[in-house]
Amino acid sequence: GQNIDQPTEMTATEGAIVQINCTYQTSGFNGLFWYQQHAGEAPTFLSYNVLDGLEEKGRFSSFLSRSKGYSYLLLKELQMKDSASYLCAVRDRDYKLSFGAGTTVTVRA
Amino acid sequence: IAGITQAPTSQILAAGRRMTLRCTQDMRHNAMYWYRQDLGLGLRLIHYSNTAGTTGKGEVPDGYSVSRANTDDFPLTLASAVPSQTSVYFCASSEAGDTGELFFGEGSRLTVL
Numbered sequence: 001g002q003n004i005d006q007p008t009e010m011t012a013t014e015g016a017i018v019q020i021n022c023t024y025q026t027s028g029f030n031g032l033f034w035y036q037q038h039a040g041e042a043p044t045f046l047s048y049n050v051l052d053g054l055e056e057k058g059r060f061s062s063f064l065s066r067s068k069g070y071s072y073l074l075l076k077e078l079q080m081k082d083s084a085s086y087l088c089a090v091r092d093r094d095y096k097l098s099f100g101a102g103t104t105v106t107v108r109a
Numbered sequence: 110i111a112g113i114t115q116a117p118t119s120q121i122l123a124a125g126r127r128m129t130l131r132c133t134q135d136m137r138h139n140a141m142y143w144y145r146q147d148l149g150l151g152l153r154l155i156h157y158s159n160t161a162g163t164t165g166k167g168e169v170p171d172g173y174s175v176s177r178a179n180t181d182d183f184p185l186t187l188a189s190a191v192p193s194q195t196s197v198y199f200c201a202s203s204e205a206g207d208t209g210e211l212f213f214g215e216g217s218r219l220t221v222l
Contacts, residue, residue, distance in 0.1 A: 031208075031209070033210065033211075035211075041215070042199060042213035042214060042215050042216055043152070043199070043211075043213050044213070045210040045211070045212075048208045048210060087151065087152065089152075091209065094159075094165075095140060095159065095203075095209060096142075096154060096157060096165075096167065097142070097154070097211060098154065098168070099144075099151045099152040099153075100151055101149060101150060101151035102151050
């Protein structure tokens with residue numbers, strides 16, 4: 001099974017940078033995903049890491065260390081529309097995705 | 110392009126009633142999933158199907174059943190609803206392959222009284 005931990009809430013100022021950490025314990029690792037979910041909406045895919053290192057996609061970057069069971073999502077140049085919940089998810093060898101409880105990010109002007 | 114369609118969007122149901130949540134995808138994805146999302150608990154996998162004709166149990170399968178008669182449809186049935194099944198239910202699908210990102214439906218909000 002999977003045990004996935006991430007902070008419950010974070011607050012940051014518009015234009016700033018926020019880093020959301022995720023730690024996991026898994027019986028069979030096959031990739032780590034980050035999803036964004038705005039209130040009342042469905043989750044949408046942000047990033048995917050399967051090898052160690054940093055994946056950059058515009059203002060968003062995601063990092064993975066498999067030996068440490070650790071990932072982070074970095075949000076740069078924060079905008080008001082980035083206020084949302086960010087979900088860390090780990091995929092197992094059967095291609096099932098297990099999610100953390102999510103981190104609610106509030107961006108303030 | 111619809112992607113994944115869920116129905117109903119919202120439903121209030123009396124305890125003990127039978128309910129089927131419908132899910133249809135038009136992306137020809139092999140794998141489909143049902144999750145429930147509860148405040149503070151995140152998304153939890155109920156059942157999944159890696160291909161038509163096969164299903165598997167997720168983290169919280171009790172009280173739910175699924176079927177996968179064809180590639181496109183993956184209904185979730187609550188045989189006898191209980192108040193603890195009050196939740197938002199998301200259907201998702203994915204392709205096999207490296208990223209295998211999940212595509213989610215818009216969700217079905219179910220209230221069991």
